[in-house]
Amino acid sequence: xxxxxxxxxxxxxxxxxxNDDRVNPAKTVVAFASSTLxxxxxxxxxxxxxSFDQPAKADGxxxxxxxxxxxxxxHYIVLPELEDDILILEFExxxxxxxxxxxxxxxxxxxxxxxxTIELSNPSDGFELGHHKQLQVSIADDDEDGSSREVAxxxxxxxxxxxxxxxxxxxxxxxxxxxATRVQEAVMVAVGIPTGIEYGVHFxxxxxxxxxxxxxxxxxxxxxxxxMFYPINNNVLANDVEFIFTINDWSTGVEPxxxxxxxxxxxxxxxxxxxxxxxxxxxxxxxETHEGSWFFPTDYYIEGVVxxxxxxxxxxxxxxxxxxxxxxxxxxAENMLKVGTKVRLNLKNAIGExxxxxxxxxxxxxxxxxxxxxxxxxxxxxxxxxxLIAGTYSGRLVKLTGVHFPQADGVRKWGGSNQLSDGVNPNxxxxxxxxxxxxxxxxxxxxxxxxxxxxxxxxHLHVINASSVQYx
Numbered sequence: 072x073x074x075x076x077x078x079x080x081x082x083x084x085x086x087x088x089x090n091d092d093r094v095n096p097a098k099t100v101v102a103f104a105s106s107t108l109x110x111x112x113x114x115x116x117x118x119x120x121x122s123f124d125q126p127a128k129a130d131g132x133x134x135x136x137x138x139x140x141x142x143x144x145x146h147y148i149v150l151p152e153l154e155d156d157i158l159i160l161e162f163e164x165x166x167x168x169x170x171x172x173x174x175x176x177x178x179x180x181x182x183x184x185x186x187x188t189i190e191l192s193n194p195s196d197g198f199e200l201g202h203h204k205q206l207q208v209s210i211a212d213d214d215e216d217g218s219s220r221e222v223a224x225x226x227x228x229x230x231x232x233x234x235x236x237x238x239x240x241x242x243x244x245x246x247x248x249x250x251a252t253r254v255q256e257a258v259m260v261a262v263g264i265p266t267g268i269e270y271g272v273h274f275x276x277x278x279x280x281x282x283x284x285x286x287x288x289x290x291x292x293x294x295x296x297x298x299m300f301y302p303i304n305n306n307v308l309a310n311d312v313e314f315i316f317t318i319n320d321w322s323t324g325v326e327p328x329x330x331x332x333x334x335x336x337x338x339x340x341x342x343x344x345x346x347x348x349x350x351x352x353x354x355x356x357x358x359e360t361h362e363g364s365w366f367f368p369t370d371y372y373i374e375g376v377v378x379x380x381x382x383x384x385x386x387x388x389x390x391x392x393x394x395x396x397x398x399x400x401x402x403x404a405e406n407m408l409k410v411g412t413k414v415r416l417n418l419k420n421a422i423g424e425x426x427x428x429x430x431x432x433x434x435x436x437x438x439x440x441x442x443x444x445x446x447x448x449x450x451x452x453x454x455x456x457x458x459l460i461a462g463t464y465s466g467r468l469v470k471l472t473g474v475h476f477p478q479a480d481g482v483r484k485w486g487g488s489n490q491l492s493d494g495v496n497p498n499x500x501x502x503x504x505x506x507x508x509x510x511x512x513x514x515x516x517x518x519x520x521x522x523x524x525x526x527x528x529x530x531h532l533h534v535i536n537a538s539s540v541q542y543x
Contacts, residue, residue, distance in 0.1 A: 098197055098198055098199045099123050099124065099125055099126075099127055099128060099197060099198045099199070100123065100124040100125075100198075100199055100200070100201040101121060101122075101123060101133055101191060101194050101198050101199065101200055101201060101204075102121070102122060102124075102191070102200065102201025102202060102203040102204060103119070103120070103121060103122070103189075103191070103203040103204070103205070103206040104120040104121070104122045104168070104203075105203065105206070106203050106205065106206060106207065107206070107207045107208075107209075108206065108207075108208045108209075109208065109209045109210075109211070110173070110175055110208065110209075110210060110211070111175070111210070111211045112146075112175040112176065112177050112178070112210055112211065112212055113175075113177050114175055115174070116172045116173065116174045116175075117172070117173040117174075117175070117208065118170055118171075118172060119170060119171050119172070119173055119189065119206065119208075120168055120169075120170050121133065121135075121160060121168060121169050121170070121171075121191065122167070122168045123162075123166065123167050123168060123198075124201070125167070126164075126165050126166065126167050127162055127163065127164050127165060127166045127167070127198075128164065128197060129164050129195075129197055130161075130162070130163050130164050130195075131161075131162055131194065131195030131196075131197065131198055132159055132160060132161045132162065132194075132195055133160050133162075133191050133192070133193065133194040133195070133198065133200075134157050134158070134159060134160070134191070134192045134193040135157065135158040135159075135160050135171070135189060135190070135191060135192075136156070136157055136158075136189070136190050136192060137149070137153070137156065137158075137187055137188070137189055138187070138188045138190075139185070139186045139187040139188040140185040140186055141185035141186060141187045141210050143156070144176070145176065146175065146176050146178075146185055146210060147173055147174060147175050147176055147187065147210065148173075148174050148176070149171060149172065149173060149174075150171065150172040150174065151171060158171060173187070173208065175210055180323065181212060182212060183212055184209065184210065184211050184212050185209075185210045185212070186207060186208060186209045186210065187207075187208040187210065188205065188206075188207055188208075189205070189206040189207075189208060190204060190205045190206075191204045191205070192204075221250065222323075222324060222325060222326050223248040223249050223250045223251075223252060223256070223324060223325045223326075224248070224249040224325070224326060224327070224328040225246050225247065225248055225249075225258055225318060225321065225325045225326070225327055225328060226246065226247055226327070226328040226329065226330035226331070227244065227245070227246060227247075227316070227318075227330045227331070227332065227333040228244070228245040228246070228247050228295075228297075228330075228333075229244075229333055230330065230333060230334070231333065231334040231335070231336070232333075232334075232335050232336070233335065233336035233337075233338055234300070234302055234335060234336070234337060234338065235302070235338050235340045236302045236303075236304050236305070236337060236338060236339050236340045237302075237304045237340040238302060239301070239304075241299045241300055241301035241302070242299070242300050242335065243297050243298075243299055243300075244297050244298055244299070244300055244316060244333065244335070245295050245296070245297035246258060246260075246287060246295065246296055246297055246318075247294065247295050248289065248293070248294045248295065248325065249328070250294070251292050251293065251294050252289045252290070252291055252292065252293055252294075252324065252325075253291065253324070254291060254324060255288060255289065255290055255291060255322075256288070256289040256321070256322045256324045256325045257286065257287065257288050257289070257321065257322045258286075258287045258289070258318055258320070258321045258322075258325060259284045259285070259286055259287070259318075259319045259320040259321070260284065260285040260286075260287060260298070260316050260317065260318060260319060261283055261284055261316070261317045261318075261319035262276075262280055262283055262284070262285060262314065262315075262316060263314060263315035263316070263317065264283075264314065265312040265313060265314065267312075268312055271303075272303065272305070273302070273303055273305065273337075274300065274301060274302050274303055274314075274337065275301050275303065276298050276299060276300055276301070277298060277299040277301070278298055284319060284320075285298050285316075289325070300314070300335055302337055304340070305442070310339065311336055311337060311338050311339055312336070312337050313334055313335070313336050313337070314334065314335045314336075314337065315332060315333075315334050316332060316333050316334070316335070317331060317332040318331045318332070347372065348372045348373065348374050348415065349371060349372060349373055350373070350393055350394075350395040350396070351373055351375055351391070351392065351393045351395055351396040351397060351398050351466075352395035352396040353395075354371075354373055354396075354398060354418075354432070355396050355398060355430055355466075357423060358423055358425075358430050361423065363424075364422055364423065364424045365422070365423045366420060366421060366422045366423065367418050367419050367420065367421055367423075368419070368420070369419060370417055370419050371417065371418045371419060371421075372415055372416065372417055372418070373391075373393070373415070373416055373418060374393060374413070374414070374415045374416075374443065375391040375392050375393040375397070375413070375414070376391065376392055376393070376411065376412070376413045376414075376447045376448075376449050377389050377390070377391055377408050377409065377410050377411065377412045377413075377414065378390045378391065378392050378397065378410065378449055378467075378468045378525060378535075379410065379468075379524075379525045379533065379535055380406055380408065380409065380410055381410075381508055381509075381535060381536065382504055382505055382508045382524070382525075382533045382534060382535060382536075383399070383505070383527075383533070384399075384401070384426070384427070384505070384528070385401075386405050386406060387401050387402045387403070387404065387405055387406055388400070388401050388402075388406065389402075389406050389408060390466060390468075390525045390527065391414075391416075392449055392466065392467055392468060396466060396467065397464075397465075397466030397467035397468065397525070397526075398430055398431065398432065398466040399426065399429060399430070399431040399432075399466060399527065400416070400421075400431070400432050400435050401426070401431060401432070401433045401434070401435065402434075402435045402436075402438050403434045403435065403436055403438075404438060406438070407438045407439055408438075408439075408440075409445075410535070411445060411446045411447050411448070412442055412444070412445055412447070413442070413443045413444040413445075413447040414440040414441065414442055414443060415440050415441040415443060416435065416437045416440040417436075417437040417440070418432055418435060418437070419436070419437075420434065420436055421433065421434055421435045421436070422434050426528070427527075427528035427529055428462075428528065428529045428530065429462075429465050429466065429527055429528055429529075429530075430465065430466065449468050450468075451467075451468040451469050451470040451523050452464055452467055452468070452469050452470065453469070453470050453471075453472065454469045454470070454471060454526075455471070455493070455496075456471065456474070456491065456492070456493050456496045456498055456499070456500045457496065457498060459471065459491075459500040459526055459530060459531075459532055460498060460500060460530055461530070462526070462530040464526045465526050465527070465530065466525070466526065466527070467525065467526055468523065468524070468525055469523070469524065469525070469526050469532070470521060470522070470523045471491065471493070471500070471521065471522050471532070472521040473493055473494070473519060473521070474491050474492060474493050474494075474500075474519065474520065474521070474522060475491075475492060475494065475517070475518060475519045475520065476489055476490065476491060476492075476502070476515045476516070476517070477490050477492050477499070478490055478515065479514075479515040479516060479517040480515075481514060481517070482514065483514070483515045484511065484512050484513060484514060484515065485504040485508075485510055485511050485512070485513050485514075485515060485537065486504050486505075486506045486508075486511030486512060487503070487504065487506070487511075488501050488502070488503045488531065489501070489502050489503075489504075489515060490502075491522070491532065494519075500531075500532060501529070501530075501531040501532070502522070502524070502531065502532045502533075502534060503527075503528065503529070503531040503532070503533055504533070504534065505533075510536055510537040513537055516537075516540050518542060519542075519543070520540045520541055520542045520543070521540075521541050521543070522534060522539055522540050522541075523535065523539045523541075524539055
């Protein structure tokens with residue numbers, strides 16, 4: 072009996088052990104494939120392998136931390152990227168290993184050899200860390216000792232140069248090194264910009280200037296590198312200006328020499344002509360000495376301020392005015408001038424003709440002229456309804472006060488011709504707005520107001536825009 076009882080106990084114990092194995096199966100061991108690795112900072116990458124002692128029985132992850140004298144991202148980066156300085160290394164059921172990349176940073180600086188300590192931690196349930204849970208990676212610095220490397224001296228290739236404003240080819244500014252570079256070197260050139268001059272308006276550079284600096288990079292083996300300076304021709308009469316370029320900052324392998332700055336003079340190409348400039352009233356007087364069309368066979372200069380470019384016959388037309396009179400000009404192509412620009416124009420070959428019962432110069436070839444000022448202001452002349460009808464101030468910017476639109480009914484639009492009344496004079500002026508003007512479909516304003524515009528075609532008033540109406 073005793074022998075049978077003992078046999079039964081042993082069998083039950085054996086059965087119990089078998090059930091425990093099924094309830095608590097062996098965990099998958101996670102460990103580095105090796106405990107040490109090495110790479111050079113000039114290498115492209117290092118593959119780091121984390122191995123399992125058996126295929127993973129479920130999806131999971133393990134945390135990977137990094138420490139040591141090498142730091143991320145100054146000396147290396149990790150792919151996949153770290154999250155809060157930790158790599159969450161994920162794996163799937165059936166995997167027997169998982170990998171990540173360590174990419175060294177080749178900084179071209181001799182900062183000495185460094186190392187990274189990589190450690191595994193916090194594996195998912197069903198996994199446990201093996202013996203090689205820590206990995207040492209050494210990163211060898213391949214740069215020479217800076218004390219034994221001769222520094223290259225950098226100088227500008229010239230002391231000073233000049234360029235005309237209309238020179239679209241620009242000028243090349245070179246920096247010369249005393250010896251070829253063994254690694255990439257960098258120089259920052261500071262730009263001293265004259266007062267009133269703007270980047271992108273009066274000049275630009277290649278490479279582009281940013282925050283007042285032009286970056287210059289010397290690649291390995293180069294002994295010279297430069298940038299281009301391009302003026303922008305603005306057709307504005309102005310003084311010559313001078314730019315100063317200075318070596319402002321540099322990398323460790325270079326240092327500035329004696330020619331650490333250079334100057335470029337930008338020469339304005341708009342000549343201040345000595346030929347006679349005629350008043351616009353003189354121009355208008357020419358119409359009295361001719362019958363029909365006529366033209367200027369030689370240079371004939373006028374100066375004035377552009378008063379209107381919108382509510383005009385077409386996109387070639389403007390009104391221009393000086394202190395004596397105003398007149399309509401029609402260019403031989405689309406107008407390029409803006410309201411408020413004071414400009415000198417040559418009317419050579421332009422044709423004098425009556426257009427819509429007003430004096431005008433047609434086929435004007437000088438579309439840009441010479442800009443003398445911008446944002447110039449012309450004070451409108453205060454006139455009456457009778458003055459407008461009579462054409463006394465034809466071509467000029469005028470103002471009528473205490474007037475209204477008798478036809479304003481909350482529906483009628485600006486477009487076309489609308490009567491203008493002062494409420495006393497039985498005569499009515501006419502306000503004409505061409506249908507191509509952007510505000511032509513806006514409703515006419517009611518009430519009594521003052522209104523500003525150009526006395527133009529058929530002795531009608533042509534307002535500049537809808538805001539030309541001002542209420543008391």
